[in-house]
Amino acid sequence: MAILAVIPARLAAVRLLRKPLRELGGVPIVVRVWQHVCAMNVADRVVVATESDEVAAAVGKAGAECVLTSPLQASGTDRVAEVSMMQPFRSFDLVCNVQGDEPFLTAEGVRGALAQVNDAGFPIGTASVAAGDAVLHDASIVKVVCADDGRALYFSRAAIPHLRDTADRGAHAGLVRQHLGVYAYTRSALAQWVALPQHPLEIAERLEQLRPLAAGMAIGVAMAGEAPLMGGIDTEADLTRANVVWAEFTAGRA
Numbered sequence: 084m085a086i087l088a089v090i091p092a093r094l095a096a097v098r099l100l101r102k103p104l105r106e107l108g109g110v111p112i113v114v115r116v117w118q119h120v121c122a123m124n125v126a127d128r129v130v131v132a133t134e135s136d137e138v139a140a141a142v143g144k145a146g147a148e149c150v151l152t153s154p155l156q157a158s159g160t161d162r163v164a165e166v167s168m169m170q171p172f173r174s175f176d177l178v179c180n181v182q183g184d185e186p187f188l189t190a191e192g193v194r195g196a197l198a199q200v201n202d203a204g205f206p207i208g209t210a211s212v213a214a215g216d217a218v219l220h221d222a223s224i225v226k227v228v229c230a231d232d233g234r235a236l237y238f239s240r241a242a243i244p245h246l247r248d249t250a251d252r253g254a255h256a257g258l259v260r261q262h263l264g265v266y267a268y269t270r271s272a273l274a275q276w277v278a279l280p281q282h283p284l285e286i287a288e289r290l291e292q293l294r295p296l297a298a299g300m301a302i303g304v305a306m307a308g309e310a311p312l313m314g315g316i317d318t319e320a321d322l323t324r325a326n327v328v329w330a331e332f333t334a335g336r337a
Contacts, residue, residue: 211227
C-alpha cells in the first residue's frame with residue numbers, strides 16, 4: 084500500500100514552549116524529525132502538519148512539505164487525520180504518524196508499526212522495545228502489555244505487568260515493554276479513531292491510544308530490538324538532555 088508519513092507539530096505546546104522550533108543541534112526539532120523520517124525511506128511521501136504559519140515557514144525553508152491544519156485539533160492524531168482527508172492525500176491507503184518531538188525514533192520501530200498493518204493485518208500498528216524493571220515506576224514512560232498474537236491488551240503509565248511476588252522476577256523481566264511514539268493506520272481505522280468520543284481511560288492516563296483500544300479496535304504492537312537513544316522531548320530538561328545525546332550521536336558518526 085502507498086504510505087503517507089505525517090509529522091504533527093503544534094507550536095502551542097504547553098510543557099515546552101514553542102517546542103517544534105526549539106533547536107536540536109542548531110536546527111528546529113521538527114526539522115530534525117522530518118530529516119530523520121525522510122532518511123528512513125519508509126514512506127512514499129512525508130509531510131509536516133501544523134497549525135502555525137511560523138512552523139510552516141521554518142520547515143518550508145528546510146525543504147519539507149508542510150500542510151496547515153486547524154488550530155482547533157485536540158491531538159496529533161486528529162491533525163494527522165485531517166491531513167489524510169485532504170484531496171492531495173486521499174490516494175494513500177496507509178498513514179504513519181511520527182510524533183514531531185521524537186527525533187531519535189528508530190527506523191526499525193517505524194517499519195515495525197507499518198508491518199503490523201501492512202503484513203499482520205491489524206487496523207492500527209505501533210511498536211515497543213523490551214525494557215527493564217527500572218522503567219516500571221517512571222510515569223513518563225508508557226508501558227504496554229500484549230497478547231500472544233501481538234495485539235495490545237493495555238497501555239499505561241503505571242507499572243504493568245505488576246510483579247506480585249519477587250520470586251517471579253525472572254519471568255517478569257521479559258514481559259516489560261516500553262511503548263514507542265509511532266502509529267500506523269489504515270485510512271478507515273484512522274477515521275474511526277478520531278470519530279470516537281474521548282474515553283474515561285484515555286482521560287485518566289492521558290493516553291489517547293486507549294480510546295480505540297477501549298472501543299474494541301485491535302492495535303498490533305511490533306517488538307523492536309533497538310531502543311531509541313531517548314524518548315520524546317517534552318520539557319526543558321528533556322531538551323537539554325537531547326542536545327547532549329545529539330552531540331554524542333553526531334560525534335560518533337564523524
